[in-house]
Amino acid sequence: MRNFTLFYIVVFFVLSLNETTHAQIVISKPSFKAIITQACASSSFNNFDVTFAFSPESNLESSNQFIVELSDENGSFSNPTIIYTSNPGAVTTSPVEFSFSLPTTTAGEAYRMRAKSTAPASISGSSNAFPAYYKIHDTDFSINNLIETAVYCSGGSYLLAIDDINKFSGNSPLQYPSLTYKWYKETSQTTSVFVSEGNTLSVNQPGTYFVETNYGSCTSDSVSNRVTVSEASSGSTSSINSSLGNPYCSTDGPTVLSAINANGYQWFKDGEVISGATNQMYETNESGEYAVNIDLGDCMTSATINIDNTGFTSSIDVDDVNNIDENETLIATLTTSANNPEFKWYLNDTMINGATNNSYEVSETGNYKVVVTQTTGCNASTEFAFIVREAFPNVEKIPNLISPNGDGVNDTWVIPQNYVSGTNTEVLLISSQGKIALRTKNYQNNWPENQIAFGSINPVYYYIITTSDGKTKKGSITVVR
Missing domain, CATH: 2.60.40.10 (Immunoglobulins)
Structure with missing residues (x-):
């Protein structure tokens, strides 16, 4: 009787063990479908495809759910994030494929995934470690x-x-x-x-x-x-930032000029101190050259910016003063970024009829200017002025009076052509104090090039002109306003 009872116990144990073994499944560790080594997400992309396999399919129960977990940044599943859960009985075949999005708090180098089933209960090994980040800020920023x-x-x-x-x-x-x-x-x-x-x-x-x-x-x-x-060294400089850019449109309101972090500041406009402008920032709606002296504590530095409030950039390809020979012409061309620009050319403050292109061929001497206006967007204008004069006019006498006041008439000392550039004639100018103001064998009829300081009396200079054959001409020049 004891042997018969023992037989039934052994048979029951074997049948139970067989049933338990039959109910198990094996789940492979999850992996990305694409061959990637890192998961990098942002607001514009956050979708990753994952797959895992299991077997045998026949052991799944009708209530089974598959669950996939994401570890923390160190690979720990002590507090995992669930990234996938199937509906009960919905998944019956292997492999399983799904997509998921990274949580916005994801940031680390050693994340892992693992898959679990509920009926029967089983768990996979963890996936290979991979970096994963949700890039919550992914655009340029300023310092x-x-x-x-x-x-x-x-x-x-x-x-x-x-x-x-x-x-x-x-x-x-x-x-x-x-x-x-x-x-x-x-x-x-x-x-x-x-x-x-x-x-x-x-x-x-x-x-x-x-x-x-x-x-x-x-x-x-x-x-x-x-x-x-x-x-910092002698003459070292920094730079200035304009909040609205440069150029900017004055109709958009003032721009804010900013200097680097320092202990103290003094702002200037066109070389003049701006009273009370002693902060790191200065607000303006005017064009001009702005500068700031910057106190760094143990040393000083400075910065400059040339502000343009027209909203566009422009340039012209001629000098402030241009010389042309008789019967010669000069083509002046203005380049601009203005939208739908309008051009107007002037000679001696009189608008030139029909001159409405960005280029103009100059054939007369005089004072010229061109005004360019942006007609779409920021409605603004800017102008360029220049002088055109005869290079070496055929004068008969050496003048003893000039008036360098910028009116285009008698601004420079113009002498006969047989003494100017190309004749190997030396031109020497000496101030009344005995200092040499000019010495050249290539005179361009362009003195004075720099501004002359006037005192209580008009300055007087003395000239000595020596030709290539040793002949000389001497005299004086009085400079008036």
Whole structure:
């Protein structure tokens, strides 16, 4: 009787073990369908395809669900994120394929995935580790108020910082407290080296620096502008940023000029001190050359910017003063970025009939100007003035009076052609104090080229003209306003 009972116990155990073995499945570790080594997501892309296999299919129960979990950044599943759950009984064949999106908090180098079943209960091994980041900020951002250069005193340093308000379009990465940053120093136009981490960088070595949002193995498009930092020396300069750009449209309101971080400031316009303008920023809606003296504590530096409020750029290909020979012409051409530009040319303040193109062929001497107007967008104008005069007019006598007042008449000392450039004649001018003002064998009928200072009496100069055969002419020149 004991043997018979033992037989039934053994048979029951074998049948139970067979039934338990039959109910199990084996699940392979999940993997990405595409051959990728990292998951880099952003607002414009966040979809990843994953697959895993299981067997045997016949062991699945009708209530089974498959669940796929994502570990933390260190590969731990102590508090996993579920990235996929199938409906009960919906998946009956292998392999299983699904898509998922990274949580916006994802940031790390060693994430893993694993798959689980509920009926029967089974769990896969964890996937290979992979970097994964959701790039919550992935556009350009500004540092140093978008100022391209900075200066530090010898033995000191300069602090570069990410701007709270992005000077480019978009928001500042500082709005996302979870982000971290890596600073780099350029070693060439295409290479750089890592120097530090953090929101700021204290620089005490010359070089060009920039910072990226730290997305580990994923490529970051969240990159700052470059700033070139140098050690202060005699005549060292920085730069100024205009909040509306340069040129800007005055109808959009004033622009804000910004200088680098420092202890103190003094702003200038066209060489004149701007009273009360002693802050890091200065607001203006006027064109002109602006400068700022910058107190760095142990040393000084300066910066300048030539502001144009027309909203477009223009240039002309002739000099302020141009010489042409008799029967010669001069073609002046204006280049501009203005939208639908309109051109008007003037001679001696009288508009030239029919001259409405960007080029004009000058055949007469006189005072010229061209006005270009942008007719679409920012409605603004700018003008260029220039003088055209006869190169070596055929005068008979050496003049003893000139009036360099910019009116185009008798502005320079014009002498007969047999004494000017090409005749190997030496022209010597001496001031009443005995100083040499001019000495040349290539006289261009262009003296004085620089402004002459007037005192209580009109300046007098003495000339000695010596021809190639040794003959001389002597006399005086009185300069009047």
